[in-house]
Amino acid sequence: MTARADLSRRDFLRTSAAVGAGLTVAVWLPGCTANPATAAPGSEFAPNAFLRIGTDDTVTVISKHLEMGQGPHTGLATLVAEELDADWSRVVVEGAPANDKLYGNVTWGGAMGTGGSNSISSSFEPYREAGARARAMLVAAAAQQWSVKPEEITVVKGVVSHPGSGKSARFGELVAAASALPVPAKVTLKEPAAFTLIGNDAVRRLDIPAKVTGQATFTQDFKLPGMLTALVAHPPRFGATAKSYDATAAKAVPGVSDVVQVPTGVAVLATDFWAAKKGREALVVQWDDSKAEKRGSDDLWQEARALAAKPGVVAKQEGDVAKALAGAAKVVEATYELPFLAHAAMEPLNCVVQLTTDGCQIWYGAQSQTGDKGAVQKALKGGIVGRVASRLGMGADAIKLNMLYAGGSFGRRASVDADYVLEGVSIAQAIDGRAPVKLVWTREDDTHAGNYRPMFLHALAGGLDGNGRLVAWRSRSIGQSFSQLSRTGVDDAGVEGLSELLYDVPNVLADNHIITSAVTTQWWRSVGHSHTAFAKERFIDELAQAAGKDPVEFRRVLLAGQPRLLGVLNLAAEKAGWGTPTAPGVGRGVAVHKSFDSYVAEVAEVAVGKNGAIKVQRVVCAVDCGVVVNPDIVRAQMEGGIAYGLSAALDGAITLDGGAVQQSNFDRYKVLRMSDMPVVEVHIVPSTEKPTGVGEPGLPPIAPAVANAIAAATGKPVRRLPLRA
Numbered sequence: 001m002t003a004r005a006d007l008s009r010r011d012f013l014r015t016s017a018a019v020g021a022g023l024t025v026a027v028w029l030p031g032c033t034a035n036p037a038t039a040a041p042g043s044e045f046a047p048n049a050f051l052r053i054g055t056d057d058t059v060t061v062i063s064k065h066l067e068m069g070q071g072p073h074t075g076l077a078t079l080v081a082e083e084l085d086a087d088w089s090r091v092v093v094e095g096a097p098a099n100d101k102l103y104g105n106v107t108w109g110g111a112m113g114t115g116g117s118n119s120i121s122s123s124f125e126p127y128r129e130a131g132a133r134a135r136a137m138l139v140a141a142a143a144q145q146w147s148v149k150p151e152e153i154t155v156v157k158g159v160v161s162h163p164g165s166g167k168s169a170r171f172g173e174l175v176a177a178a179s180a181l182p183v184p185a186k187v188t189l190k191e192p193a194a195f196t197l198i199g200n201d202a203v204r205r206l207d208i209p210a211k212v213t214g215q216a217t218f219t220q221d222f223k224l225p226g227m228l229t230a231l232v233a234h235p236p237r238f239g240a241t242a243k244s245y246d247a248t249a250a251k252a253v254p255g256v257s258d259v260v261q262v263p264t265g266v267a268v269l270a271t272d273f274w275a276a277k278k279g280r281e282a283l284v285v286q287w288d289d290s291k292a293e294k295r296g297s298d299d300l301w302q303e304a305r306a307l308a309a310k311p312g313v314v315a316k317q318e319g320d321v322a323k324a325l326a327g328a329a330k331v332v333e334a335t336y337e338l339p340f341l342a343h344a345a346m347e348p349l350n351c352v353v354q355l356t357t358d359g360c361q362i363w364y365g366a367q368s369q370t371g372d373k374g375a376v377q378k379a380l381k382g383g384i385v386g387r388v389a390s391r392l393g394m395g396a397d398a399i400k401l402n403m404l405y406a407g408g409s410f411g412r413r414a415s416v417d418a419d420y421v422l423e424g425v426s427i428a429q430a431i432d433g434r435a436p437v438k439l440v441w442t443r444e445d446d447t448h449a450g451n452y453r454p455m456f457l458h459a460l461a462g463g464l465d466g467n468g469r470l471v472a473w474r475s476r477s478i479g480q481s482f483s484q485l486s487r488t489g490v491d492d493a494g495v496e497g498l499s500e501l502l503y504d505v506p507n508v509l510a511d512n513h514i515i516t517s518a519v520t521t522q523w524w525r526s527v528g529h530s531h532t533a534f535a536k537e538r539f540i541d542e543l544a545q546a547a548g549k550d551p552v553e554f555r556r557v558l559l560a561g562q563p564r565l566l567g568v569l570n571l572a573a574e575k576a577g578w579g580t581p582t583a584p585g586v587g588r589g590v591a592v593h594k595s596f597d598s599y600v601a602e603v604a605e606v607a608v609g610k611n612g613a614i615k616v617q618r619v620v621c622a623v624d625c626g627v628v629v630n631p632d633i634v635r636a637q638m639e640g641g642i643a644y645g646l647s648a649a650l651d652g653a654i655t656l657d658g659g660a661v662q663q664s665n666f667d668r669y670k671v672l673r674m675s676d677m678p679v680v681e682v683h684i685v686p687s688t689e690k691p692t693g694v695g696e697p698g699l700p701p702i703a704p705a706v707a708n709a710i711a712a713a714t715g716k717p718v719r720r721l722p723l724r725a
Contacts, residue, residue: 043055043175043176044175044179045134045137045138045171045174045175045176045178045179046179047130047133047134047137047178047179047183048130048133048134048183049062049096049102049103049130050062050064050080050126050127050130050131051080051084051130051131051134053134053138053171053172053175053178054172054175055172055173055175055176056172057087057090057158057170057171057172058090058091058092058172059080059081059084059086059087059090059091059092059158059171060092060093060094061073061076061077061080061081061091061092061093061094061127062093062094062095062096062103063076063077063093063094063095063096064076064096064102064103064105064112064123065105065114065119065123066095066114066365066366066367066403066406066409066413067093067095067207067405067406068114068345068365068367068405068406068407068408068409068413069406069407069408069640070119070633070637070640070694070695071205071207071630071633071636071637072114072119072120073093073205073206073207074093074203074204074205074206074207074630074633075119075120075629075630075633076093076119076120076123076127077091077093077206078197078198078203078629078630079120079123079124079127079128079131079198079629080127080128080130080131080134081131081197082128082131082190082195082196082197082198083128083129083130083131083132083135083187083189083190084131084132084134084135084155085135085155085156085157085158085196086131086157086158086171087157087158087159088157088197088203090158090171091206092206093206093207095402095403095404096112096403097400097401097402097403098112098366098369098370098372098373098399098400098401098403099112100112100369100370103369104370105118105122106122107121107122108370111368111369111370111371112368112369112370113367113368113369113370113371113414114367114368114414115367115368115411115414115523116596116693116696117595117596117598117692117693117694117695117696117697118596118693119695120629120691120694121597121626121690121691121692121693124627124629124690124691125189128189128190129187129189132187132188132189132190133183133184133187134178135155136150136184136187137178137181137183137184138155138160138171138174138178139153139155139160140178140181141174141177141178141180141181142160142162142167142169142174142177144177144181145169145174145177146162146165146167148162148164148165148167152164158170158171159171160174192627192688198627198628198629199627199628199629199630199631200630200631201631201632203630203632204632205630205632205633207405211405216405217404217405218347218365218404218405218406218407219347219350219351219352219363219364219365219404219405219406219438220347220350220407220440222352222363222404222438223438224352224354224436225436226435226436227352227435227436227437227438228257228258228269228270228271228431228435228436228437228438229269229270229271229272229273229275229276229437229438229440230267230268230269230276230424230427230437230438230439230440231267231268231273231276231277231279231280231439231440231441231442231445232262232264232265232266232267232268232280232423232427232439232441232445233245233265233266233267233268233280233283233285234264234265234445234448234449235265235287235289235292235449236287236448236660237287237289237292237293237294237518237658237659237660238292238293238517238518238519238520238659239291239292239293239518239659240287240288240289240291240292241287241288241291242261242265242266242285242286242287242288243286243287243288244285244286245259245261245266245283245284245285245286246283246284247259247266247283249282249283249284250268250279250280250282250283251279252282253270253275253278253279253282254275255270255271255272255274255275255276255279256268256269256270256275256276256278256279257269257270257271258430258431259279259283260427260430260431261430262423262426262427262430263423263426264419264423264426265285266283266285267427267430268280268283269427269431269437273440276440277442291518292518292659293517293518293519293656293659294658294659295517295656295658295659296655296656296657296658296659297339297340297455297655297656297657300455300515300517300656301337301455301457303515304337304455304456304457304478304479304513304515305335305457307457307478307513307515308335308457308459308476308478308513310513311476311511312476312477312478312511312512312513313488313489313490313511313512313513314488314490314509314510314511315486315488315490315495315498315499315510315511315512316495316498316499316500316501316508316509316510317508317509317510318506318507318508318509319472319506319507319508320507321472321473321474321507321508321509323507324463324471324472324506324507325461325463325472325474327463328463328464328465328471328472329463329464329465329466330463330464330546330547331461331462331463331464332461332462332463332464332539332542332543332546333459333460333461333462334459334460334538334539334542334717334719335457335458335459335460335719336457336458336460336534336535336538336539336719336720337455337456337457337458337719337720337721338455338456338457338458338531338534338720338721339455339652339653339654339655339721339722340452340453340454340455340519340521340653340654340655340656341452341453341524341530341648341652341653341654342446342447342450342452342453342652342654342663342669343408343409343410343411343412343446343450343451343452343453343522343524343525344410344446344447344666344669344671345406345407345408345409345410345412345413346407346408347365347406347407347408348440348441348442348443348445348446349412349413349420349439349440349441349445349446349450350364350420350438350439350440350441351363351364351420351421351424351438351439352364352424352436352437352438352439353424353425353427353428353436353437353439354428354433354436354437355425355428355429355433356433358398359397359398359399359400360376360380360398360399360400360425360428361399361400361401361402362376362399362400362401362402362421362424362425363402363404364401364402364403364404364406364413364421365403365404365405365406365407365409365413366401366402366403366404366413367406367409367413367414368413368414368415368418369401369403371414371418372401372418372421373399373401375417375418375421375422376399376418376421376422376425377398377399379422379425379426380399380425380429410524410525410644411522411523411524411525411527412446412450412451412522414523415451415522416451416482416483416522416523419451419520420439420441423439424437424439427439443664443665443666444664444665447654447661447663447664447665447669448660448661448663448664449661450520451482451520451521451522452519452520452521452522452524452654453521453522453523453524453530453531454479454480454481454482454494454521455479455480456477456478456479456494456531457477457478457479458475458476458477458478458498458531458532458534458535459475459476459478460473460474460475460476460535460536460539461473461474462474462539462543463507464543464546464547468547468548468549468554469547469557470503470505470543470547470558471505471506471507472505472506472507472508473501473503473505473507473508473509474508474509474510475495475498475501475509475510475511475535475536476510476511476512476513477491477494477495477498477510477511477512477513477532477535478494478512478513478514478515479491479494479513479514479515479531480514480515480516480517480519480521481493481494481514481521482521482522482523485514489514490511490512491512491514492528493523493527493528494512494514494528494532495510495512495528495532496527496528496529496532496595497528497529497532497533497536497593497594497595497700498510498532498535498536501536502559502562502565502594503540503555503558503559504557504558504559504560504561504562505558518659519656525641525644525645525695525696525699526595526596526641526645526696526697526699526700527696529593529595529696529697529699529700530645530648530699530700532700533591533593533595533700533701533703533704534649534700534703534704534707534721536593536704537591537592537593537701537704537705537708538704538707538708538711538718538719540554540555540558541589541590541704541708541711542717550579551589551590551708552569552573552578552579552590555569555590555592556569556570559592564594564599564624564685565592565594565599565601567599567622567624567685568592568599568600568601568622568623568624568685569590569592569601569622571601571622571683571685572590572592572601572602572603572620572621572622572683573590573601573603575603575620575622575681575683576588576590576603576605576618576620578590578603582605583607585607585608585609585610585713586605586606586607586608586617586713587605587606587608587708587709587710587711587712587713587714588603588604588605588606588709588712589603589604589606589704589705589706589707589708589709589710589711589712590602590603590604590705590708591700591701591702591703591704591705591708592701593697593700593701594697595693595696595697595700596692596693596695596696596697597626597692597693598623598624598625598626598692598693598694598697599623599624599625599685599697600621600622600623600624600638600697600698600700600701601621601622601701602619602620602621602622602642602698602701602702602705603619603620603705604616604618604619604678604702604705604706604708604709605617605618605619605678605709606706606709606710606713607713608710608713608714614650614706614710614723614724615676616646616650616676616678616706616709617678617679618678618679618680618681619642619646619678619679619680619681619702619705620680620681620683621638621642621680621681621682621683621698621701622682622683622684622685623638623682623683623684623685623694623697623698624684624685624687624689625684625687625691625692625693625694625697626687626688626689626690626691626692627687627688627689627690627691628684628687628691629691631684633694634682634684634694635682635684637694637695637698638680638682638694638698639680639682639698640698641695641696641697641698641699641702642680642698642699642702643672643677643680644672644699645698645699645700645702645703646672646676646677646678646702646703646706647670647671647672648703648721648722649702649703649706649707649721649722649723650670650672650676650706650722650723650724651670651671651672651722651724651725652669652670652671652721652722653669653721653722653725654669703721706723707721707723710723
């Protein structure tokens with residue numbers, strides 16, 4: 001074999017996989033490579049929008065949800081394969097095209113998209129029904145051919161059999177006959193006792209082999225002939241715009257083909273990423289800061305603290321909190337502060353845009369297809385530049401979105417305003433659609449010019465009676481909104497987890513203030529629960545201390561009417577050995593929280609050194625998320641949520657100086673190192689309830705559990721994040 005100096009790591013892995021042992025499971029996504037599961041025209045059985053079966057017995061499941069590491073491809077395929085009684089080794093997954101009529105998310109009002117930890121919960125019955133309908137048609141086709149009753153036929157691992165006659169056929173052999181039959185209107189789904197794949201720990205993820213071998217195609221891997229790479233110079237302050245620019249030096253960089261101004265800044269296009277990067281570094285831009293944010297973090301905190309002293313817009317009110325506080329034997333007050341946070345996904349933002357006279361086609365990790373498609377259509381109609389837009393038919397069919405793998409998101413790719421997608425479209429328009437454009441945001445771009453989890457201040461007050469019982473609760477949240485206002489003017493994401501307080505308290509008041517800033521904000525993993533759980537669970541510990549009670553026992557009394565939340569609390573406490581002695585300098589802390597209809601409790605053991613160094617040693621997690629489709633994915637998502645939340649709790653912070661972000665890459669915006677990862681134990685509560693979210697609920701309890709452990713170890717209150725600031 002001739003050595004190749006230009007062979008990339010990914011190409012090497014692809015080649016190695018090709019010459020090595022074949023993989024039994026594959027995943028294909030539109031626009032990546034030829035689909036290995038696609039059979040010749042007329043030789044497939046496609047009874048609905050969720051699956052196809054080929055003559056080679058391959059079952060292709062069409063996933064309407066983005067695979068960005070959280071496992072929906074495997075979960076959705078499991079639902080289909082379970083009811084179909086398919087051979088798991090013959091199942092592959094294909095990303096669905098953007099079509100909200102076929103693939104709308106019922107929990108998003110029918111809009112197509114992935115988020116809110118609802119990929120499985122929103123698809124549990126539709127995908128099972130799709131598999132059951134296909135199975136019924138295959139059985140009917142076999143019964144017709146063999147002149148037997150359908151109820152006498154069995155299906156096991158992709159083989160249809162009639163025990164009485166000894167006849168059998170593979171799925172692929174029945175494709176043609178099944179295609180000619182009507183799709184049944186109603187089907188009977190399996191009872192849980194009959195499940196062979198759902199809940200089975202032996203069912204392995206479908207996306208891992210391709211990722212391990214380098215065969216998986218992420219947007220950063222995707223290429224089109226003649227494609228140009230674009231990087232954008234964004235303003236250093238939020239709200240600033242480009243007043244003028246000098247492209248002379250940038251255009252002198254070999255490989256740079258164009259420098260164009262777009263609404264978000266100035267774009268440099270080149271034949272490759274490095275040339276575009278060097279060209280952008282040589283670009284000279286004059287920025288107009290007249291409408292830019294010029295306040296620093298200290299200024300914003302000062303404003304939030306001033307608002308904390310004033311009543312806000314009421315989100316929830318029960319009983320008479322003022323009266324109860326006035327009559328309480330003891331009143332406890334505390335203020336908690338949490339900074340802006342970046343999403344910091346391992347694959348930064350990117351997309352590939354191709355404009356032709358036939359329309360606009362985009363390849364990327366599409367997380368919010370309906371929203372993105374609408375925004376692109378509106379932008380093209382308005383003609384961001386206009387020359388290409390005037391040639392395009394602007395119906396929805398003229399815009400095609402191709403779903404690729406995404407290397408993480410945590411909410412960032414489901415942008416509020418389709419920011420980076422529109423940026424890519426505007427660049428393609430600016431060069432008149434002359435070539436396909438790959439827009440790339442560097443790590444620094446997304447860190448200092450991205451969208452952030454808003455900073456929040458929570459001011460809480462609680463009243464205890466003479467027996468240490470909590471009789472009054474008042475919470476006030478102050479932070480920036482990202483257009484999730486309720487009709488009353490409350491920022492829903494600012495109060496979720498507080499406005500539906502599950503602790504049994506007779507008098508409750510939750511109100512909210514909204515800070516206005518040009519800083520761009522967006523939902524972040526677990527959205528408002530990421531900060532409200534910290535304030536709530538830290539305050540519960542402080543109240544328990546004031547009442548002279550054990551934190552777990554204090555919670556048990558308040559959760560007597562919440563059996564599922566109490567259940568995970570008891571399980572986590574038992575598995576963690578709550579109440580047993582800890583080593584000197586080690587504290588144990590607990591937190592419980594419900595989010596995305598799932599119940600999670602976590603106990604953290606944290607060592608605090610004499611110099612104040614913090615080491616999280618162990619985390620015990622208990623989760624109740626209803627029926628578990630894939631136990632391994634549930635555990636992985638709890639572990640991932642804990643790691644992501646711990647990363648933010650220990651070190652995560654975006655800070656402003658004169659309106660400009662001070663962080664740039666992982667040197668200043670630190671993420672959890674492997675050496676900081678604690679031992680994590682996940683315990684899943686058996687349940688027959690409908691499945692609920694797992695992608696986000698593991699995150700909210702970790703920061704307060706760790707902070708409570710530190711407070712237990714040091715005897716000092718912990719009220720501000722990050723913990724190692």
